Amino acid sequence: MKKLLFFPLYFLFGFHAFGQGNYEVFYTDSLLNQAEKVNSDSAKIILYFQLSDFWSERDTSKAFSYLKLAKHHFPKHTEYFQGLFHFYNAGIYFDREINKGMEEYMEAEKYLKRIHSKTAYTYRSKLWNNYGALLQRLDREEEYIEILLEYSIPFAQKAGDSIMVANDYQNIALVLMNTTDYSKAAEYYQKAIESLESFNLAHEEKLTAYVNAAKNAIYSRNFEKAKIYLDQARIQLALIPHSLYAPVYYSSAGTFYRHEDKLDSAMVNLEKGLQLAQASSDFRTESAILFEKYLVYKKMGDFKAGKEMLLQAQKFNLNTANLHDQRLHTRELAYTDSKLGNYREAFDWLDRYVMLTDSAFEEDSEIKILELEKKYKTIEKDNEILQLKSENQQQELELEKNKFTIVLLLSVTLIGILTTFFGLTLYRSKQRTIKQNQLLHKQELKSLKQKEQLKVYNAMLQGQEQERNRIARDLHDGLGGMLSGVKLKLSSIVSKESYHLTQPDMEIYKVIHQLDQSVAELRRIARNMMPESLIYTGLRPALQDLCNYLTSDKTSITFEAYNLGDHHEQSLQISIYRIVQELLNNALKHAEARNILVQCSENENTLYITVEDDGKGFDPSQHDHSQGIGLSNIKNRVQVLQGTFEISSKLGEGTTCNIEILLNEK
Structure with missing residues (x-):
């Protein structure tokens, strides 16, 4: 299904053999040849729609041109093709103008809802799914789930497409999993798996469903269930070993074994996944697997090897806008260097972590400012349009009633002035609010930085006290005991020899006295330390x-x-x-x-x-x-x-x- 935010599609054949550029040429030429050869207008229209859909993410001018060719062959009075025209037109706007894309999907629904056929139900299921996905991009996840349950899934069921139903259930589960509602997500993953059970050849869909369900079970700490799903996923992977979802399976298996403290098995699976991700140039999955390997080394206590994994994973985030991953990796690098005793480097990583947190807040603020500016410009354009309309009305009415025109013009001008005044007042008020929020964010970040510095110093103090305690015990119990033993032995020797000597050896008594002083000094040092x-x-x-x-x-x-x-x-x-x-x-x-x-x-x-x-x-x-x-x-x-x-x-x-x-x- 095209343009879903969560459920990925993969080209499983031909892609690696030709390369991406050759594959595009092969695919588009094949569709064009078919369109030129077929005699049916309906077949031509479908082929041009497919070409438009292919180019919608690559070249919008080509995508619009194929839509135009398709419309040229439309028969008269066909609501079905009109609906498909708006459906594919929405696909072109999908990643570029969300509001325009939503309007086009609703325009497609207006035509397709009059048609009662399985193909119409299939397209209606897709358009509602895509419409909900656009709402999800606007952080309206609950509305997305409602649309999937009320529209997309029922239409897919009417179309008899159980695979589409399963994909919709997975989309619901993924939204719930992202909001940490793991128990509810588990229910929908199970529904997705049940919808796929009767399809013997749906190996790719089953692999994806089992792997995602296993990840959800791991997040909810239900490792027994996670093991069952991973075993089922392994069966599907054996049937499609070249699936591009294989690295995700091995990454999930590695995570499972890490939680089970089977660190050798975890490392074997993660290494397999890493090799497959590198072979398919899946850099995001490669970065995620490297981070998971770090977590395994962290659990082993091998912070040196763990740091190497973190540094490799960090390379994939340096030239991206993924601030979340950068902050996560930077924070763990600070922790790892502190464990290795590299306190200077640990502090540098911690300082970078605070800077990245700063950047995240600044990015949010910039987005909000741009939204306000866009709204303000929209108000200005609306006012300009309103003013132009008023002027046109003035010219038309001037011929009939000059007096009425003057009054109307003054009224419209006054309304425009008031609208502009209140608009500017509201805009300035929002700007002041934004500045206050930015100042508050900076103060919070400064406080956070001070707290982190205090944590580092507190950790150093605790380490010093522990080391003092250890040295004091060693001095008191170890060296102190040895010196006391030496003193006792010397005293014993003096006692035995005193029977044979007419005069005592004063040098030995001096040594015993010096030992007494040494023991006292050692105990004084130990006492000061702890x-x-x-x-x-x-x-x-x-x-x-x-x-x-x-x-x-x-x-x-x-x-x-x-x-x-x-x-x-x-x-x-x-x-x-x-x-x-x-x-x-x-x-x-x-x-x-x-x-x-x-x-x-x-x-x-x-x-x-x-x-x-x-x-x-x-x-x-x-x-x-x-x-x-x-x-x-x-x-x-x-x-x-x-x-x-x-x-x-x-x-x-x-x-x-x-x-x-x-x-x-x-």
Whole structure:
């Protein structure tokens, strides 16, 4: 069926042997020769209609010329051929002027509805299907489904064309599948399959129906049903191994086995589909299969091979307008590079993803602007036509009643001015609305970009904490245990040898003392990297322990906690601990303070942290942020927790840091 948005047709014979250009010449010459040889006007008309239909997508001037030749042979008073004339005329406008195409289909319906024959019912089924497809292009999917159910399918049934009925059921199922109504789509796929069961030679239609039904079952996670449909599709494919739908079958089979965790089988099927898609120059299917191979490698954990698949798939989208695929591939490349540790490349891909999202919104805005301009121009043309008509009426009526003409002209002019005024007012109002929407989109995208950057930084912080935890465990449990063991052995040796020596070997005692110091230093390092008190006793004791540990003869640190809960997630407790630790390190290192006060309190889902010292202070406006790595780390951590960070400091008067963090309600 010609020009359906969803159900594809393939030229299964002759196309590869001749090549596309030779095939066009062969096909059109064959039809022309037949048209010249036949004596029947009816046969000539049908052949010219077929030639017009062939050229409708290639050369509109030729398509119109063959329609004109067909009309030249029309017999008198024939509504049937008049209906077909408008049907094929609509086919020429189909991809170019949707409204004109819809008008022509309805004109064809006006003639064909008076004829009660199977051929007339067949054409009526086709024209209603195509009319609904045009509505679908205008994002009116529900109306398309209603037309298929109320008109196209009933007329196909009257024509006795079960294959056409099956194709219509598939179109309904595909619309429902695209809107994620998988259960309803499954019902119509089953109806399509049942309509094809009695046709032994409808292998291509059956293959397409089984493959699409399997894809729908996979989307709805009904893998048992998907396996049944794929097995049936494989039987049909064995009968038509050169079908151009074979790559889609192998792609669907690969997706099925990926979900079943049979990754070797998935890769075998995807490789077959990739080879067939490359052989038939089906670049879109080739790109889809490469992306599916990436998903298999992703599941294997082989991100290096997966990235190679993504880059190959990405090549097919660079010179196309398919922003959806470009955004999807770019986002996955960012994820893959982050897994490979290529954080710079991951950030670049993420930045490109945001740019592509920007482009998508801009494209929508441009389309809306063009539609408004078109409507505005239409209003202007209507006003011009109205004005011309008014002027013509004025000239005609001027001969009869001059007075009446003047009044009429003034009235029409006033109406035109008012219409133009209100039209311009409405247009400007819509323009302001468009600009506001564009500004809102930009703000949303900026917010999205900031959130993505925070996610990347949060992931880095979590990775750092995990690595610190691992190193701390290794130092404490591994190296610490070894050093303690060495110390015990040396002590044992000294105890045994002391019975034989008149004087103890002081060097050995020095070594044992150095081992004691090494173990203490190692435990100090491990404790700083991941304090045990935070893990085993909670945030409040850990902060108290930190303040006690950093207190010295030079600096006194006081810790105060008010209503500080111990029920928070460990990741939040670690972040708060690191923030306080960094603030204390800054105060000890730079402030030369004698007294430091640390206060932590919790009230109505808000955590408050205050660190105040009596050190030398600084001027925040003159502070060199390029050297303030500690403060930068604190600000980033607070930002990840969606909190606020304020510093109040003056030279010679100390420094106060206030932090507020909004806690999630449990």
